[in-house]
Amino acid sequence: MSAVTEKETVACLEATLYKRKPFNVDKTEANTGKVKAWGLGVLRNYFFYQFCLNKLLRKNSPRPLSIYLMICFFRLDTSSTNTAKLVNAMVEQSKVMGLPASVVNAVLRQYMLNQEKFRIKARGVESIQYNMRPELLGRLKSHHQCWREIVRFMQEPSAVCLAVCQHNVSVEDMIFQLQEAEVAFSQEGPAIVLERFGHIRQLPGYEKGWFTVLSEANQQIEALLPDARPQAILDACAAPGGKSVMLRSRYGFKPRVVAADNDSLRLTRLQENNARLGLKLEIVEADSAVYDYQEPFDLIWADVPCSATGVIAKHPEIAIQERDDLQNQMQQRQMLENLWAQLSSGGHLVYSTCSVLPEENEQQVAWLLSQQQDASVVTMPQQGWIKGQHGCYLTSEHSRDVVYIAVLAKH
Template identity: 35%
Template sequence: MTLNIRALAAKCCYAVIDQGRSLNDELPKQQDKLIGKDKGLLQEICYGVLRYLPELENDVRGLMQKPLTGKQRVFHFLLLVGVYQIKYMRIPDHAAVSETVAATKVLKNNHMKALVNAVLRNFVRARDESAEQVETQQPDPIKFNHPGWFIKKLQAGYPEQWQNILTANQQRPPMWLRVNAQHHTSESYQALLAQADIDIAAIDPLSQAITLTKAIDVNKLPGFEQGWVSIQDAAAQQAARLLDCQPGDNVLDCCAAPGGKTCHILEQTPDIKAMTAIDIEASRLTRVEDNLARLNLSAQVIAADAAKTDWWSGELFDRILLDAPCSGTGVIRRHPDIKWLRKASDIDNLVLLQQQILANIWSLLKPGGTLLYATCSVLPQENAEQIKQFVAQTADAKLVSISEPQASAENIGWQILPDEKNMDGFYYAKLVKTH
């Protein structure tokens, strides 16, 4: 079978936007058909189309008499693939057009060849004018390439910073490393990177996370297979530090998949009494098991609903990490499909679910114990407002100040905004059970 990367990209984007599939699920299926650099090219195109979707759709709309629907719908995404290449990639215009036109044959509709060819050639001719329009005349969803409901929520929550957040979401994410303290200090691992000619961009002074100047294949990292290092954003690496587990602690990681924070806690405090990691999706726990195995760590891994206690042994926990189900709006730069898979109506439902889980899990915490609430969201509703309400309604819950320079004026937790110190958007609140 003839493979055409543009055809695969169109199928992938169609599955995400029109069928509501996750890019994390769809992209590997298509990449498995390719080898070498072609995998990276497919990823670049898919991520790009999803980053700039409203802008690209606006470009195409202006060149079409009527939208493509039904069985022709995948060709709508093929046009977006073509326009993205012309606008944002270093592929010569003629090559981008010819490869995209060739995809019509692979997608088994030669009748669309003339239309795709005409639209893309017309776009090349009109490109300069359309670029100027996007900058000056377009409404916010097209100008910023985000859904309108999300822009409004950001404007309400961050009247001074909303544009910076939207701009940060459009950037390519950095590659952060977490050094396994069981094998190396941050300094000794930095020396190994230098020996391997891998350039370091920065070190996070709080967590000792290391960011590289450019992303590389994980297998090129010294000792990756031996468990010396893992890939994890610096914002996510704050969890183990803030939870501050002690020797002999009984620890619960709630909503644990894919297991990065579970492993980090075990790396930092190998002499805890026990680690239990739960997640509602049994299929996602495979990743937790894989990560534990590579790092030679052990935990009790259970498929369980954190809003219930039917899985619980009855022994209270000293430390609980609740990485709550959330909108994911802090990690859009890593997962641009979040913008289009998430709906405004989801937020209220997520807030309710967070409340239920928080109340349930609190009952499993020992008096004097610590619960760290975490989300990868930037929406105050899921974060500071959620915790403020919980503390007000829970007599034995005391908020512990997280004295970071980035802490909010009200000091209700720590909101990290996307691209702040090159980190993902994240929120933490630390609670102690007083009696």
């Protein structure tokens, strides 16, 4: 009997829950889908499952045991088969994994008996109700009147969205090839939304650079980029290359595009995507908070490091892990100040994040305006139900993410 899938899920969750790593699954493994589904299921119900474990399991129990039991809870919650039979199978798997089968058996049977009672007792505990650590939930409450909508929006699973690289293939041809390959999808505005997630590399046109993975909310940014035709563009935090795809789509191949990043692993992905997608980027390893590019740019896009609180639907661990959500504030300001000095007069700076926190968004834009007398904010259309003082928030019912964008003009 094998317990490979369970062991992989436990290992991924242990790294996420106790070592504060992103929840990542090795996409080369055959059981990727199951590991990802089980892991995300645990993370999206983490505080309730912890509440149950506190009632059913001794304190200081081994981590693998606690994690395995949470995986079992999720499987029981979502099972369409005979739950008693499933419990027996999970108890047998625990033996293969070297876990105490008698404890697993007792806890799972008590969970089935008491689950509804536990849910009643947990009502009113906001961290359980919204599956979010109290500090982050408090920030959302203090800044957004629609905080409940934001949290609930993030609790739904996100769909994978594709952006068509129209310099390589037409949207019509891309759709035709997907239909020929019997890929289930829908077209939502500029995005192709996959109804079932498989191996991206197996989709038609991958090697030919017909598409890249890019959330629907991010794809909306292209329509908000400045109308002016720049000659020199800096993509200041470029990896893995989605923003450069939009820049090429918006402005074509006449302008030079310098693409920078300071993370060597992310740069490798950028180089791979540059070659696959045919973006013709000038790639530079640089920290845009301090780097002098030795030339002025007509357009600079700074998609700055942030708390990533806008992508909790995709990465629910962000709502769980204890962390400083504002740890990037100083770096964001340093990047804004440094890049503003390298923006030519009459040019535009695009500032964006995948954060829902005003401290990283409109408050940073307001800070730059207070520092630079030659700066003004381009009026943006307020979209959706999240409002900002400067710029705007973009959302997507399919990718379930929130992105912030502001465009500043230099006079």
